[in-house]
Amino acid sequence: MPDLILHHYPSSPFSEKIRLALGYKKLAWKSVIIPAIMPKPDVLALTGGYRKTPFLQVGADIYCDSALICDVLEHVQAEPPLYPPHLKGVARVFAQWADTTLFWAAMAYNLQPKGAAHVFAKAPPEAAKAFGEDRKAMSSNMVRLRPGDATSAYRSYLRRIAHMAEEHDYLFGTDPCVADFAAYHGLWYTRAQVPLMADILNATPAVGEWMDRMAAIGHGAMDKFGSADAITVAKAAEPMPAGQNLLIDSAFQDDHGIPLGSAVSITAETFGPEPTQGVLIAATRTHYSLQREDPRVGTVHVHFPRIGYVLRKAEGA
Incomplete structure (x- = not known):
């Protein structure tokens, strides 16, 4: 499996949640320190708009929101469990x-x-x-x-x-x-x-x-990694096929009348209203996945949890 790359900064509370979860599961991970405030050009190249902290990168797959990241870590390594x-x-x-x-x-x-x-x-x-x-x-x-x-x-x-x-x-x-x-x-x-x-x-x-x-759980085995290096990793990788990534469920659950393949935007319900736009490639009971293109990183898949996020058809779509 490609490296787990956490984009975070030291004083970010939600980052501390994930750093400890990585430590609990004794997972090795790479640490990319990102700015606490805008501008965040490397962040937006990877996420397409989402700018909350942290997010997890695995090759050309980008997992947004600490709740979804915990699901990913559980799939990567089941023991010890976060969800007994x-x-x-x-x-x-x-x-x-x-x-x-x-x-x-x-x-x-x-x-x-x-x-x-x-x-x-x-x-x-x-x-x-x-x-x-x-x-x-x-x-x-x-x-x-x-x-x-x-x-x-x-x-x-x-x-x-x-x-x-x-x-x-x-x-x-x-x-x-x-x-x-x-x-x-x-x-x-x-x-x-x-x-x-x-x-x-x-x-x-x-x-x-x-x-x-x-x-006392600690942060596990962390190696420093550059933001430019993370961009290079994404550019060189192919995103995992929808349904075969690090999120367990894959069946399409249509609650919006928006078919797969549609141009959509995903926005947080409250904090962090900046939208991410792309093509909807997965909408399961737990998460959404968008495919998007960026000149710096190529094709990436950006993943969001359903809870806490709003799915809409892109304007003009």
Whole structure:
């Protein structure tokens, strides 16, 4: 199998989720550091528009969104499982909540003025302004929590997680599952990136102990890799045939009246509204796949999860 190439940056919370998942499965991977804000020319050459972090590249196949990346990692190496058979349903439901409701409460708390000032303390003022404008553009479709409301919600969520962590080493038992990785990364940002905001964790010591166990998993065997090298890899590779890639399901599920072979766009429901356009080559119960052409990377297949993304016919199609 071609190398697993993760496009990420160090302070990205969702990247930490995937870095730990790679470590848990003891997978070797290549690390491409990408910009935190636009412009991202190499990113867009590969994804066609999607600019959220991280994304996973395997040859000329591009897997977007950390939820879908977890599915890919499970297919690449089944053990240890992210989705234990007896927890498949509840772990996925919890992970979806953690990646959305919990995460946005945590980040609204983390990046209130005091936290944001810490993040950009060593950066020039224009850097903070550019980051703010970039994230404002990405969240144009969202209702953002105010700091006080976010703090109240975050405290409540931490207590609920503590009730789980008091019962087991991990949230659902003796071993971590996808729920742990999804719940961890927003809290990791509190402790690792804005430590002056981390006092909120003190009221739930069981959460801190669980976080220590998660951090001890590590990031696995990582090698640094250049962005230009990743472009070269994609250009030299052929994407895997639809139905034979690293996503298990392949049967066509038509919920939109859009046949395969149509020109379409796929856009995130909320955060990151930039569309990716291409030809629809797969629409299964779990994911969409687009084929697209780019002068720098040739033919690539870009994959998205169904949940959280909107499929439309391309304008004029």
